[in-house]
Amino acid sequence: MDSKHITTFLTVAQTNNFSKAAEILNCAQSTVSVHIDKLEDELNLSLFYRKKHGIILTEEGKRFIKYAERIANIEKEYKNELHSSSVNKEIIIALQESQLLYRYQQRIFDWIQNNPDINVIFKTAHSSFSLKDQLTSGEIDIAVLSDNNLYNPSLNRILLTKDPLVLVSNKRISISHIKDLNEYRILMTEKGCSYREELENFLRVNEINRINKIEMISIEALKNYLYEHPSIALLPKFLVENDLNKNLYEVQLDYSWPDLHTHLLFSRNNEDPKIQELIRIFKSVATIN
Structure with a gap:
């Protein structure tokens, strides 16, 4: 059984989508289809129902997942064992x-x-x-x-952990209306960060579209800018706990952020x-x- 076909099957089973699987595996969607077809031919059963708006596992496909995972893990263990004598x-x-x-x-x-x-x-x-x-x-x-x-x-x-999120600035700021956030430069971490997503969702829900923002490459760069320049940022409290009421201050806002x-x-x-x-x-x- 070809290990590439097993990897493709597990990826498709996770995504329920041939195109997403192809993106993750860095290959053409046609390659994903070929791998699944060959695996189904070898097993002589259907692993997926093809629907108009996507695909779902058949009962046989659901049962095959645990065996496919074992095969994938065995291959990984074998490769690790093969190289263990010469490579850390x-x-x-x-x-x-x-x-x-x-x-x-x-x-x-x-x-x-x-x-x-x-x-x-x-x-x-x-x-x-x-x-x-x-x-x-x-x-x-x-x-x-x-x-x-x-x-x-x-x-x-x-x-x-469950960490509270806090909106902070290097000055004491009290915002009477949420839309007043438009007046401040907002610091953000890179895209994909969960607390950035929380802030972006908050801004979107409150229709705050015209924001002046800086996207930082690291949390340390963000904090260094925040210490020296008028700006605000939403951060987990454990990152700024030692700075609160010294170098940084919590921005007073009539809103409760969910825990991270x-x-x-x-x-x-x-x-x-x-x-x-x-x-x-x-x-x-x-x-x-």
């Missing part, structure tokens, strides 16, 4: 810069120091479907992600002891905070 083990962790710097850095860096035979790769984790797909396929081992739309049957999900929910995500089939060590670290740090 590699663990890929996806999380936001702010989470690493302000919450997990010390414990994770200590763990890295105690595991010199492991290559650790950090990747930026924004709210995205592709990240969840990468976890399912094994391209990423662990993710710490702030996103409420996280259901995926092949992933374990653990709630780590951050989850730990990893494959249900990943039983690697080193991954389990990292999972325990993330959980223990979150408990302390």
Whole structure:
């Protein structure tokens, strides 16, 4: 059974859409169709119902998922074992810069120091479907992600923290009417960040369309600008807790921001002891905070 066909099947099963699967797999939609057709011919059964507005798994397709996941994981384990004698083990962790710097850095860096035979790769984790797909396929081992739309049957999900969001400025500001936000420069993180999405949704609902904004490449760059220049930003409270009423002030606004929910995500089939060590670290740090 061709491993590429298995990967394509799992991606299509996750997206319920051939074109989205093709985008994730970086191939033509026709290639996705060919892979599924060949797999169905080999199995002598239909894996998907083709509908006018999309596709859904057949009962046979639903039953085949667990076997396809096993095949994909076996291939990954085989490749890891094949190269283990000559190449250090590699663990890929996806999380936001702010989470690493302000919450997990010390414990994770200590763990890295105690595991010199492991290559650790950090990747930026924004709210995205592709990240969840990468976890399912094994391209990423662990993710710490702030996103409420996280259901995926092949992933374990653990709630780590619920952080309040605060609108802050370097001056004391009281806004009597929401539309007065038009008068201020608004600082934002890169697209895909969950608290940026929360702010954008708030502005859209309140029909605040003419905003003067700056999009920053990092949370540290954003905070440095915020300290020195008249502007406002929506941030998780843990990022500015030590600055409140000193360098920064909460903007008084008649609105309650929802909490930012951050989850730990990893494959249900990943039983690697080193991954389990990292999972325990993330959980223990979150408990302390």
